[in-house]
Structure formats: C-alpha cells, structure tokens
Amino acid sequence: MAIITTQNLSKIYNPDTIPVHALRDVSLEFEEGEFTTVRGPSGSGKTTLLNMIGGLDIPSEGHVEIDGTRITGMKDRELINFRLNNIGFVFQAYNLIPVFTAYENVSFIMLLQKREKAEMKERAKELLSAMGLSEKFDSRPKQLSGGEQQRVAVARALASRPKFILADEPTANLDTDSAMNLLDMMEKMNKDENVTFIFSTHDQRVIDRARRVITMVDGAIHKDERKSPPSKGESELSE
Amino acid sequence: MLLSISWRNIWRHPARSGVLMMAIIAGLWAGILVTALTNGWIHQRFVNLIQEEITHVQIHHPEFLTEREPWMYIESSDEIFSTLSRDQRVLSWSARTLSDAMIQSPLTSSGVQVRGVQTDKERATTTFHENLTGGDYLDIDLRNPVLLGERLAEKLNVEIGNRIVLTFQDLNNEITSGSFTISGLFRTASNPYDERNVFVRTEDLQALLGGGEVYHEIAMMLQDEELSNAVAMDLNSEFEHIAAETWYELSPELRYITDAGGSLIVYIMAVILLALAFGILNTMLMAIFERMRELGMLLAIGMSKLRVFVMIMLESVILTFTGAAGGLLLAWLTLGYLGEKGIDMTAMGGDSMAEFGYDAVVYPIAYTNDYIMTIILVVITALLAAIYPAIKALRLNPGEVVRE
Numbered sequence: 001m002a003i004i005t006t007q008n009l010s011k012i013y014n015p016d017t018i019p020v021h022a023l024r025d026v027s028l029e030f031e032e033g034e035f036t037t038v039r040g041p042s043g044s045g046k047t048t049l050l051n052m053i054g055g056l057d058i059p060s061e062g063h064v065e066i067d068g069t070r071i072t073g074m075k076d077r078e079l080i081n082f083r084l085n086n087i088g089f090v091f092q093a094y095n096l097i098p099v100f101t102a103y104e105n106v107s108f109i110m111l112l113q114k115r116e117k118a119e120m121k122e123r124a125k126e127l128l129s130a131m132g133l134s135e136k137f138d139s140r141p142k143q144l145s146g147g148e149q150q151r152v153a154v155a156r157a158l159a160s161r162p163k164f165i166l167a168d169e170p171t172a173n174l175d176t177d178s179a180m181n182l183l184d185m186m187e188k189m190n191k192d193e194n195v196t197f198i199f200s201t202h203d204q205r206v207i208d209r210a211r212r213v214i215t216m217v218d219g220a221i222h223k224d225e226r227k228s229p230p231s232k233g234e235s236e237l238s239e
Numbered sequence: 240m241l242l243s244i245s246w247r248n249i250w251r252h253p254a255r256s257g258v259l260m261m262a263i264i265a266g267l268w269a270g271i272l273v274t275a276l277t278n279g280w281i282h283q284r285f286v287n288l289i290q291e292e293i294t295h296v297q298i299h300h301p302e303f304l305t306e307r308e309p310w311m312y313i314e315s316s317d318e319i320f321s322t323l324s325r326d327q328r329v330l331s332w333s334a335r336t337l338s339d340a341m342i343q344s345p346l347t348s349s350g351v352q353v354r355g356v357q358t359d360k361e362r363a364t365t366t367f368h369e370n371l372t373g374g375d376y377l378d379i380d381l382r383n384p385v386l387l388g389e390r391l392a393e394k395l396n397v398e399i400g401n402r403i404v405l406t407f408q409d410l411n412n413e414i415t416s417g418s419f420t421i422s423g424l425f426r427t428a429s430n431p432y433d434e435r436n437v438f439v440r441t442e443d444l445q446a447l448l449g450g451g452e453v454y455h456e457i458a459m460m461l462q463d464e465e466l467s468n469a470v471a472m473d474l475n476s477e478f479e480h481i482a483a484e485t486w487y488e489l490s491p492e493l494r495y496i497t498d499a500g501g502s503l504i505v506y507i508m509a510v511i512l513l514a515l516a517f518g519i520l521n522t523m524l525m526a527i528f529e530r531m532r533e534l535g536m537l538l539a540i541g542m543s544k545l546r547v548f549v550m551i552m553l554e555s556v557i558l559t560f561t562g563a564a565g566g567l568l569l570a571w572l573t574l575g576y577l578g579e580k581g582i583d584m585t586a587m588g589g590d591s592m593a594e595f596g597y598d599a600v601v602y603p604i605a606y607t608n609d610y611i612m613t614i615i616l617v618v619i620t621a622l623l624a625a626i627y628p629a630i631k632a633l634r635l636n637p638g639e640v641v642r643e
C-alpha cells in the first residue's frame with residue numbers, strides 16, 4: 001500500500017483577486033523506501049506540493065492521505081501533532097533553533113514527542129554520528145557550516161522516526177561538495193534504514209541521485225519517471 | 240527545556256534585554272523607595288498620634304465626642320479602672336478630664352481645649368511629656384500649673400511663670416474660672432494642635448468643675464495595636480453607657496492616612512508598571528518579528544501552539560522577573576541603609592510639613608507584603624504585555640513562513 005496518496009490535488013492562491021493556480025489536479029502515490037525528487041522551473045509548484053503533503057498548507061480541492069489517514073480537513077491541533085509523529089521536515093534554511101546546540105536541536109523533537117530520556121540521548125548521538133557530526137554535538141548552528149547545519153536538520157528529521165522525510169530544496173544554499181555530501185547521507189539512510197525521502201531541487205546533480213524524478217510544469221505533473229536499478233549516470237532527464 | 244530556550248532567547252540580544260532589565264530595575268527601585276517613604280511617613284505620624292495622645296483605645300460617654308457637654312462624663316469609672324488593671328492586654332491607661340474653655344492673658348484671649356491629666360498615669364501611657372520644650376511638667380510643686388503650646392504662648396504673649404485665666408462651664412452649667420500658672424511649654428509635630436490644647440492636672444480641673452472625680456476620657460495603650468478591636472468590643476459589652484472606640488474610629492486623620500496611604504502605593508506601582516508594560520510589549524514584539532521564520536519552523540515540525548505560546552510567555556516573565564529581582568534587591572539594599580539613617584526632608588520643604596504634623600526626617604519602611612505584591616504585579620504585567628506578541632506568533636501560517 002502507498003505510504004502517501006494525493007488525490008486530485010489543486011491549489012488556487014488568491015481565488016478572489018488574482019487567482020494563481022499553483023497546483024492542478026495532482027494525483028500521486030509514494031511507496032515506502034522511495035528516494036524521490038520533485039523538479040521543475042521556479043514557480044512550477046514544487047514547494048506547494050510538498051507543503052500539501054506535509055500538511056503545512058490546505059488544498060483547494062482534492063485530499064492527501066498518509067498511511068491510510070486523511071490529513072486534509074484535520075483540525076489545526078491534530079495536524080500539528082500528526083506532523084510531529086509522522087513527518088520529518090528539512091527546509092532550505094532556518095531549520096535549527098539558534099540558541100540550541102546540534103545535540104539539543106536533535107533531542108528537542110524527541111522531547112516534544114515525550115520520548116524516554118535515555119532513548120533520546122542515545123538516538124541523538126547515534127544520528128549525529130551517522131551524519132558525520134560526532135565532533136559537533138555541542139556546536140551551535142552559527143558555529144556550523146551550511147552543510148553541517150543541513151545534516152543536523154536531517155538528523156533532527158530522522159530523530160522523530162517519521163514515516164517519510166520532506167525536504168524542500170535542502171541543498172539550495174550549499175556548495176556542490178556539501179550538497180553531494182548531504183545527498184550521500186540521505187542516500188545512506190534510505191538504503192540502510194529504508195527511510196522514505198521526497199525532496200525538491202533545481203540542481204541537476206541532485207536530480208541524478210534520485211531514483212524517482214517527478215517533473216512539474218505550471219502546477220501539473222509533467223513527467224514521473226522511475227530508474228529501476230539504482231545505477232548512476234543514466235540520465236535522460238535534461239530540460 | 241522550554242525554560243531553557245526562553246532563557247537563552249533572552250540573551251540573543253544582550254543589549255536590548257539589558258536595557259529593558261535596567262528600566263525595570265530603575266522603575267521598581269524608585270517605586271519601592273517612594274512606597275517605603277510613604278510607609279515611613281505614615282508610620283511615624285501614626286506612632287506620633289497614637290503614642291502622644293490618641294492611644295489604641297479610648298472610652299467616652301457615648302455622646303461626649305459629638306456634644307462635648309461637661310456632664311457627659313464616664314459613669315462607673317472605678318469599675319472600668321479595675322477591669323483595665325486586670326486585663327493583660329492593656330499595657331497602661333490614663334483617665335482625662337476634658338473641658339472647652341476660654342484662655343485669657345492680660346493681652347488677649349482664645350478658645351482652647353483643656354485637658355486635665357493624671358500626671359503619673361499619663362506619663363506612663365503617652366509620650367506627650369517628651370514634647371516639653373521648656374519649664375516643668377505638671378508634677379512640679381506648684382498650685383494650678385498649666386502647659387501651653389509654644390505657638391499659643393506666643394499668640395497670647397505670655398511666658399513660663401506667667402498667669403493665665405481659664406473660663407469654662409462647670410457640671411451645673413455655671414460659668415466658672417480659675418487662675419493657672421504656666422509651668423512649661425510644649426511643641427508637637429502639629430502646629431494647629433499646639434494652638435488648641437492646654438494641659439492641667441486632672442484634680443485641679445475636677446475641683447473647678449465641682450463634680451468630684453469625673454473623667455471624660457480613658458485612654459489605653461495595648462500590648463499590640465492589633466488587639467484594639469477586640470479590647471474595644473469587650474469593653475463595650477461589659478459596660479453600659481460608654482463607648483469604647485479604637486484609634487481607627489477616633490481619628491479621622493489616622494483613618495485617612497492609613498487608608499489613602501495604602502492606595503497611594505497602588506497608584507505609584509500602577510504608573511510604573513504601565514510604563515514597563517509598554518517596554519516589555521515593544522521588546523517582545525521585536526523578538527517575535529525577527530524570529531518569524533524560526534517560530535514557523537517550530538510549528539511546522541510539530542511544536543504545539545500551546546508550547547510556542549508558553550515559550551514566549553516564559554521569555555517575557557523571565558526577562559521581567561530577572562529585572563524585578565534586581566530592582567527589589569537594589570531597593571532592599573538602599574532601604575537597609577536609609578532605614579537607619581532616615582531621609583532629611585528639610586531641604587525639600589520638610590519645615591512646611593510640620594504645619595500638617597509630619598516629621599522632617601523620614602525613616603522609610605518597606606513591608607514584605609509590598610515586595611511580594613510588587614513581584615506578583617510585575618509577573619502579571621509581563622504576562623499581559625506578552626499576550627499580544629504571543630498571539631501574533633500563533634497566527635503564523637507555517638506553510639507561508641517556511642517558503643524562501
């Protein structure tokens with residue numbers, strides 16, 4: 001069964017003044033363990049789609065189901081709690097609490113989930129180490145590079161044991177090396193622990209790493225391609 | 240954890256938070272000081288009036304205070320005396336014979352109130368004798384001695400050793416008069432009082448009134464001011480035809496300054512806190528606006544609105560509370576110093592305060608209650624001032640905020 005289903009999703013911003021069709025009739029399914037990127041020109045609706053799936057925005061039409069639960073129409077409070085326990089988020093920037101250390105940022109989300117102290121400690125350390133940050137537990141975001149900050153954000157997203165992780169242009173502010181490094185980490189988590197990732201990007205090299213590539217144009221799904229064996233270099237997806 | 244975020248958030252802008260804290264420190268310091276000064280003032284006036292004359296509880300004929308007729312003396316005073324002597328709560332008591340009179344010097348005359356006092360008992364009960372500025376108290380060996388206020392003596396143009404004549408109504412409504420020798424002069428904190436009251440021995444006055452041992456007033460000091468109500472009530476139920484009243488009922492002035500003094504403190508604090516509220520509001524709004532994205536991120540990843548709300552409230556409360564604690568500490572230290580030394584108000588027109596019966600040197604007093612109330616009010620202010628910024632943060636739409 002699909003872990004995420006979107007059914008005829010549409011989003012119209014400013015329906016009363018100058019309507020903007022940010023999404024047009026998007027129906028998609030995502031399976032557990034997928035490593036998917038959403039690409040498309042600026043303004044094509046990538047962020048809007050991810051926000052709909054993540055329950056951060058409300059569709060004008062259609063609905064979103066996550067693991068059999070319809071999140072469209074949930075009450076605000078219910079939705080926040082659902083996000084906390086089911087979805088991991090990585091944003092382009094402002095991911096971390098600036099006054100907290102890397103370790104505290106990762107623990108924080110488990111604290112919100114009211115997890116056991118011991119489990120929390122262990123998992124935070126384990127994830128930060130897996131992200132190559134074992135030296136940076138006590139560093140605050142300001143003392144970390146952009147790439148390190150994004151890796152802390154991925155660790156934080158993983159810490160809550162979500163059903164999948166949404167990452168809206170996680171590499172947009174990173175140099176190529178850091179971007180590839182972040183992708184390595186994400187890929188590792190995907191392979192080793194079967195964590196489902198959906199991320200958007202403009203970067204061709206990031207797109208090349210995905211095993212499923214969804215191309216959006218003008219709010220609609222233009223292409224949806226799967227590369228069967230996870231082999232590199234085979235890219236027929238240039239614009 | 241929330242506490243820890245809030246605390247650290249405060250120190251993201253040490254200068255901004257510092258300025259607000261300084262404002263709170265200065266505001267509370269000044270507020271407490273003014274309050275303590277007022278308290279001290281009230282307390283001194285209170286002690287003066289109670290100890291010099293009014294005492295804690297007084298007994299009169301029920302209508303004496305309004306009618307002031309000489310025949311309205313206290314019946315069964317002997318039984319009252321023995322009751323008072325037996326009551327452990329009563330420290331000391333003194334009976335007084337009172338009469339309105341005309342005082343005449345060779346030059347001029349004036350209306351006064353003659354207070355006939357039991358010299359020994361009065362000395363043991365009130366501190367009036369300490370106000371003597373010249374001459375001797377009434378217990379000297381002299382026929383018909385009288386004590387005059389300095390001001391009255393000046394007005395009548397008489398001095399110690401001179402004779403004056405007191406004319407009044409006796410118990411049979413006959414006009415009678417007696418000649419008295421000025422044995423001493425006094426000066427209290429109140430000029431009007433000094434002009435209106437003269438003191439004689441109760442037995443001299445009783446002789447002229449012609450009714451034997453009559454007393455119009457019995458004044459008593461108690462172990463504790465707080466016993467006043469209970470003692471007055473017991474006396475009223477034990478004896479008929481008398482009215483025992485507490486200082487609160489007896490002295491409109493004491494009633495006024497104790498009541499008004501209490502509300503003055505509230506007004507002073509209200510003004511200071513109102514000013515602080517705007518400072519807090521401003522600081523918190525700035526803190527929220529610059530952190531919109533971060534707060535949006537917190538809501539997005541699943542921090543509940545309640546938690547975000549509490550976090551912002553805590554931030555405001557901790558910030559304010561820290562400042563408040565500093566202000567109170569500073570005030571406490573200042574008062575520790577001034578409480579012993581007193582503040583000389585002469586330079587600020589303290590002389591003219593004597594016209595109203597206030598001392599020129601004030602010893603400020605801060606009550607623990609005032610500190611506690613201040614802290615509570617400050618915390619409430621901090622909460623109220625942070626509600627609007629916090630609600631603004633909750634209105635954030637995470638989907639909007641996380642968009643780059």
Ligand SMILES: Nc1ncnc2c1ncn2[C@@H]1O[C@H](COP(=O)(O)OP(=O)(O)OP(=O)(O)O)[C@@H](O)[C@H]1O
Pocket residue numbers: 013014020021022040041042043044045046047048049639
């Ligand atoms: N709050 C809004 N009000 C009005 N229009 C909006 C709003 N948010 C997004 N849009 C519009 O919706 C369309 C889709 O925007 P979206 O941010 O999803 O695109 P995107 O593919 O993420 O673009 P980019 O690559 O620049 O991030 C755009 O035309 C955008 O201007």
Ligand SMILES: [Mg+2]
Pocket residue numbers: 046047048168
């Ligand atoms: Mg976008």
